[in-house]
Amino acid sequence: MSLRRYAVRRLAIGAVQVLAVVTVVFLLVQALPGDAAVALAGDNPDPRRIGEIRAAMGLDRPALDRFGSWLWGLAHGDLGVSLVSGRPVVAFLLDGLGPTLVLAVLALVLLVPLSVLLGVVAALREGGVVDRITTAITVGLHSIPEFALAVVLIALFGVHLRWLPPTAVGADLLAQPAVLVLPLVVLLARPVCSISRLVRAGMIDALASDHVRHARRLGIGAQRIRFAHALPNALAPAVQQVARTTDWLLGGVIVVEAVFVVPGLGTILVDAVAARDLPVVQGLAVVFAVTTVLVNLVADLIGFRLAPRSVAIA
Amino acid sequence: MHTRRHFLGLTAGLSLAALAGCGTTGAAPAASAPKAGGRLRAAFAGGGAKEVLDPHLANLFVEAARSKALFDKLADLGPDVSAQPRLAERWEPDATLTRWRITLRQAAFHDGRPVRAEDVLASYARILDPNRAFRAKSSLALVDLANSRAVDERTVEFALERPFIEFPNALAAFGAYIVPAGAEDFAAPVGSGPFRFVSFEPGKSVLLKKNPDYWEGAPHLDELEFVIANEESARANALLGGQVQYAHDLTPTTARSHTGSDRMAIHRSPNSAVQAFAMKLDRPPFDDRDLREAMFLLADRPQLVESVLAGSGQVANDLFGKGYQYYADDIPQRARDLDKAKFLIRKAGAEGLTVKLDTSTAAAGMVEAATVFADQAKGSGLTIEVVTGNKDSYWADTLKNGSLSSFRSGAMPIETHIAQRLLSDAGTNVTKWSRPEFDDLYRRAVSTVDGAERGGLYAEMQRSLHAEGGYLMWGFADWIVGASPNVGGISTAPANTLDWARFDKVWLG
Numbered sequence: 001m002s003l004r005r006y007a008v009r010r011l012a013i014g015a016v017q018v019l020a021v022v023t024v025v026f027l028l029v030q031a032l033p034g035d036a037a038v039a040l041a042g043d044n045p046d047p048r049r050i051g052e053i054r055a056a057m058g059l060d061r062p063a064l065d066r067f068g069s070w071l072w073g074l075a076h077g078d079l080g081v082s083l084v085s086g087r088p089v090v091a092f093l094l095d096g097l098g099p100t101l102v103l104a105v106l107a108l109v110l111l112v113p114l115s116v117l118l119g120v121v122a123a124l125r126e127g128g129v130v131d132r133i134t135t136a137i138t139v140g141l142h143s144i145p146e147f148a149l150a151v152v153l154i155a156l157f158g159v160h161l162r163w164l165p166p167t168a169v170g171a172d173l174l175a176q177p178a179v180l181v182l183p184l185v186v187l188l189a190r191p192v193c194s195i196s197r198l199v200r201a202g203m204i205d206a207l208a209s210d211h212v213r214h215a216r217r218l219g220i221g222a223q224r225i226r227f228a229h230a231l232p233n234a235l236a237p238a239v240q241q242v243a244r245t246t247d248w249l250l251g252g253v254i255v256v257e258a259v260f261v262v263p264g265l266g267t268i269l270v271d272a273v274a275a276r277d278l279p280v281v282q283g284l285a286v287v288f289a290v291t292t293v294l295v296n297l298v299a300d301l302i303g304f305r306l307a308p309r310s311v312a313i314a
Numbered sequence: 315m316h317t318r319r320h321f322l323g324l325t326a327g328l329s330l331a332a333l334a335g336c337g338t339t340g341a342a343p344a345a346s347a348p349k350a351g352g353r354l355r356a357a358f359a360g361g362g363a364k365e366v367l368d369p370h371l372a373n374l375f376v377e378a379a380r381s382k383a384l385f386d387k388l389a390d391l392g393p394d395v396s397a398q399p400r401l402a403e404r405w406e407p408d409a410t411l412t413r414w415r416i417t418l419r420q421a422a423f424h425d426g427r428p429v430r431a432e433d434v435l436a437s438y439a440r441i442l443d444p445n446r447a448f449r450a451k452s453s454l455a456l457v458d459l460a461n462s463r464a465v466d467e468r469t470v471e472f473a474l475e476r477p478f479i480e481f482p483n484a485l486a487a488f489g490a491y492i493v494p495a496g497a498e499d500f501a502a503p504v505g506s507g508p509f510r511f512v513s514f515e516p517g518k519s520v521l522l523k524k525n526p527d528y529w530e531g532a533p534h535l536d537e538l539e540f541v542i543a544n545e546e547s548a549r550a551n552a553l554l555g556g557q558v559q560y561a562h563d564l565t566p567t568t569a570r571s572h573t574g575s576d577r578m579a580i581h582r583s584p585n586s587a588v589q590a591f592a593m594k595l596d597r598p599p600f601d602d603r604d605l606r607e608a609m610f611l612l613a614d615r616p617q618l619v620e621s622v623l624a625g626s627g628q629v630a631n632d633l634f635g636k637g638y639q640y641y642a643d644d645i646p647q648r649a650r651d652l653d654k655a656k657f658l659i660r661k662a663g664a665e666g667l668t669v670k671l672d673t674s675t676a677a678a679g680m681v682e683a684a685t686v687f688a689d690q691a692k693g694s695g696l697t698i699e700v701v702t703g704n705k706d707s708y709w710a711d712t713l714k715n716g717s718l719s720s721f722r723s724g725a726m727p728i729e730t731h732i733a734q735r736l737l738s739d740a741g742t743n744v745t746k747w748s749r750p751e752f753d754d755l756y757r758r759a760v761s762t763v764d765g766a767e768r769g770g771l772y773a774e775m776q777r778s779l780h781a782e783g784g785y786l787m788w789g790f791a792d793w794i795v796g797a798s799p800n801v802g803g804i805s806t807a808p809a810n811t812l813d814w815a816r817f818d819k820v821w822l823g
Contacts, residue, residue: 034707042373043676043723044449045710046734046741052447085364087516092364095517151547159554166555167548169357170519170541261543261552263362263517271362271517274706280364 003304007297014293021289022074022282026067029278035059036083036276057083070282079286080279082272089283092268096252097287100264102173103256104249106180107187112242115192119199119238120231126204138193150186150259157182169261183260187253191245195238202234209233236307243299250291346823348802353537354822356560356815357549360542362517368500369491370441370448375562379815380540381491383522385505388416388434388492389485390812395727396639397482398812401429401492401506405485411477411761416485418468421529423494424510431464436495438462452741453487453730477761479768480729487730488810508533508818517542524818534803534821553578553796559822560804561796562815565678566624569794579799585637586793586809588630589622589683590721591671592712593784596746599664600717600784605696608658609786611651614690619789622683626794630787633776635728637808640769642776655694665695672701673720676708679791680720687788713744721785725808728772732756736779745784752778 037053038045054060073080079089118138122131141149158166165171168179206212207230215225252266265284272280358376365374369381388402399405403419421429439459441448461473474481484490494504503511508530509522520540526532541558543549549561550568554577564580572578593600593609600606615629628636631648635641659665673684681702688698698718703711712719721744723731734740737756738748752775759771779785793809800823807813 032706033704034710038710039706040373041710043709044734044742045713046452047713048741049447049449049452050710052451056445056447082364084361085366085516087364095515154551159551162555165557166551167543167557169543169548169552169557170355170539171557258545259548261545261548263542267517267544268362271364275361275364276706277364 003301007301010297010300011293014290014297017293018286018289022071022285023067025282025285026278029273029276029281030063032273032276034276036278039274039276040084059083066278070279074286079283082280083277084275089279092272092280093265093283093287096263096265096268098264099173099257099262100250100252100266103180103183103187103253103262103264104246107184107191107249108242108246110184111188111191111195111245114188115195116199116231116235116238118192118196119234120203120226122196122200123203123207123234124226131200134196138196141189142193144189145255146186146190146253147255147259149189150182150256153182153185154259167259167261173262179260183256183262186256186260187249191241195241195245198238198241199234202237203230206230206233232306236303239299239303239306243295247292247295250295251288346800346802348534348821349823350534350821351536352822353539354535354560354801354817354820355539355541355558356562356817357541357543357552357558358562359544359546359549360517362542362544365516365542366500367503367511367514367520369493369503369505370437370450370489372489372491373449375809375815376540376542378488378810379562379817380520380522381489382507382815383509383538383817384503384507384511385491385493386421386429386507387486387490388418389482391486391725391727391810392812393807394637394639395635395725395808395811397480397486397727399482400486400812401434402482402485405482407479407481411479411481411763412474414472414474414481415465416470416472418470419529420468421506422527423506424504424525425494427494428467429492429506430467430495431470433495434470434492435459435462435464437492438490440493441490448489450487450489452734453484454490456484479763480727480760483727483730486727488726509538512537528818530818533818535817538817550578550796553798556798559798559801560820564794564796566626566792566794568796569626570624572796576799578796579801581795581797581804581806582626582792583795583806583808583814584628584792585635585790586725586814587677587791588634588636588723588787589618589627589679589789589791590630590723590785590787591684591687592719592721592744593786594717594744594746595784596748597717599662599667599669602662602664603782604658605662605664606782606784606786608655608662608664608694608696610648611655611658612691612694612696613648613687613786613788614650615648615788617690618683618686621686622679623789623791626792627789630789632780632783632785632787634723634731634785634787635725636790638725638728640728640772640776642773642780644773645777645780650690652694659695666697667695668697668699669718670701670716671698671718671720672703672712672716674703674705674708676705677720677722680722683788684720709742713742719744722791725810728776729760732775736783747779747784749778 037050040053041050070080081088118134122134125131154166157164164181165179171179212230215229252264254266257264257266269284360376361374369385372378372381386401389397390400392398401419402416405416407414441450456475458473458475463471465471508525508528510525512521512523514520522538524533524536546565552558553561569580573580593606619627619629671684673680684700688700691698734742736747737753755771755775759768762768802823803820805813
């Protein structure tokens with residue numbers, strides 16, 4: 001099968017997957033206790049008022065009917081409006097996408113070179129001092145959950161030493177880049193560890209592989225063997241992990257957004273679920289599902305380019 | 315009003331632990347005399363991108379604070395939670411208490427138009443629209459709009475469907491703001507309040523500037539910015555890091571560890587939120603008066619206040635509204651009496667019974683209080699089993715289901731508390747207290763002109779609630795706000811009242 005036909009087929013499967021995700025999300029939110037009217041009424045749950053809110057929101061229509069008209073809208077590129085505020089769902093997504101994209105793109109721009117460099121250096125000095133130190137640090141860092149690292153960094157660098165702003169509250173992220181430093185460190189900590197470990201392992205395997213040994217016998221220079229022959233093969237497994245990380249970052253890392261007050265997609269999701277604002281939750285589900293499908297497709301294609309044999313195209 | 319749950323409750327504690335080693339000591343310098351100018355940034359928990367600036371839709375604390383900065387009500391609640399005139403200069407009922415003549419103050423909207431009787435009627439008509447569900451609707455439901463009229467530009471005459479001496483409480487109801495007649499688009503709201511609208515980014519910030527022509531005098535601040543930080547730890551950190559000068563709704567733990575700090579001044583508003591357990595009277599086991607009394611006697615209130623509120627509060631006496639107008643201060647304070655409780659449990663035939671206590675994280679401290687209370691009941695013969703439910707639907711769930719649940723409430727007049735929760739036909743009667751003679755006392759109280767006589771009727775209602783009611787009210791929590799030490803003019807009036815979040819009275823020293 002050609003690469004192009006493969007891509008088209010994957011996209012078709014992806015569309016089905018998105019539809020499935022959206023349906024499951026709809027059913028799950030329906031299964032949660034309470035609806036948007038109950039959530040909005042809050043500590044003033046007068047049944048009369050809940051009934052009025054429900055009617056005003058159109059929640060008195062059957063669930064299937066609402067889902068059907070939402071799907072019909074989706075087919076026309078219309079994600080509907082928020083039950084609670086009446087704002088278009090697209091406006092919510094655009095609000096949240098900005099901060100999430102800024103964090104995700106910057107994290108990836110730093111992540112890939114940093115982890116490849118660390119992995120390669122460790123592999124070339126396998127068992128040496130540098131390798132042992134990076135291994136100890138990366139394994140250690142990897143075991144710290146994001147929120148714990150965030151809390152410690154904020155307390156130390158944000159509050160005690162006052163070197164960096166402790167939160168991004170009310171800030172324009174690009175105009176005040178200092179607010180991005182601590183969130184980026186937290187976002188990078190674990191992926192750098194896992195990806196550099198994968199690159200290291202891949203590099204060690206590649207350097208010991210038949211074709212590299214063959215290249216050595218042919219008298220090709222050491223640098224060229226390392227970077228033109230061994231490295232591409234070493235990167236193939238790491239690409240899958242980068243894809244997973246990208247997907248994680250584009251979903252809006254809820255913990256990091258909450259602790260640092262970055263109003264991205266994760267925050268919007270938490271608020272929308274708490275408010276049972278179904279159209280917003282479904283809109284986010286579409287975005288997350290589409291991102292996952294696309295990121296994984298791109299990763300497979302890159303992996304195929306890097307090391308054609310390592311990806312089984314069925 | 316919603317209190318946002320802190321879903322990362324752990325982070326606050328960890329952050330404090332990390333800070334404990336580097337805390338500074340020394341008292342905060344007192345803010346200087348009032349000074350004009352500057353921008354104050356205030357951090358509140360928010361509702362995300364679904365937030366609105368329509369004051370009639372206000373639901374969250376941040377929406378209430380913003381509405382108050384941009385708009386006025388005819389009345390608002392004073393320090394004793396009784397109605398004080400605001401846009402209304404004065405009010406006079408007729409002898410039947412069913413017609414109220416309200417004289418408006420000379421005030422203007424931000425676009426220069428005067429606030430007229432017509433605007434008041436249009437605002438109330440909008441709130442009462444049968445096709446909508448605004449929060450103030452139930453409070454204003456007794457207004458007979460068809461028979462109310464504008465006497466002249468600055469005089470409104472309201473017709474009521476029944477005699478109601480506490481009508482000013484309705485004028486002060488949550489969300490009963492006066493907007494210009496015909497206003498429907500609140501993208502750039504125009505009100506009569508102390509601040510004018512500049513810009514709004516939902517879920518992130520609202521910027522306002524001072525209204526130099528405000529009827530009560532211009533604010534000290536030039537600009538006021540509301541920013542959203544849902545996590546309590548983030549609000550505290552933003553304040554400590556100098557990113558905001560006011561952090562709303564901090565936990566007692568944060569307050570305790572920063573008392574005396576030179577980076578954060580703690581402001582406590584006593585009697586802001588009552589903490590309670592609600593027993594349902596219409597079903598077993600708490601349809602038995604003896605068992606309810608046993609529960610009252612099982613609670614170790616000082617221990618609950620110390621452990622759950624970290625000392626930021628006072629014990630309660632199973633009655634709502636300590637320090638508020640009409641509060642029955644003369645009823646003796648209940649204390650724990652395990653022996654008598656055991657006796658009453660045996661007498662009620664409830665020995666060996668296990669009762670489920672429904673709770674959730676819908677409000678801060680509820681789960682903790684339920685756990686402590688369950689512990690206090692050990693050895694009494696009655697077992698309390700704590701069940702944690704879903705926070706988003708908690709209030710609606712516990713209104714219908716179960717027999718015992720955690721409860722909390724913000725400030726409101728005692729009359730409103732009774733009308734909403736303790737009459738036979740009340741919309742949120744969680745204890746299912748339904749007594750014709752009590753309903754009758756209430757009706758007499760709200761149609762009694764003489765203040766002393768009315769006070770006597772409120773006292774009688776409270777005596778019967780104290781003796782036989784379903785609310786085990788164990789504490790009044792302080793409302794806690796953190797501010798930079800150079801911020802002056804922060805009032806300690808209960809949350810939800812006029813002087814709470816009153817940024818036109820605040821200055822940067």
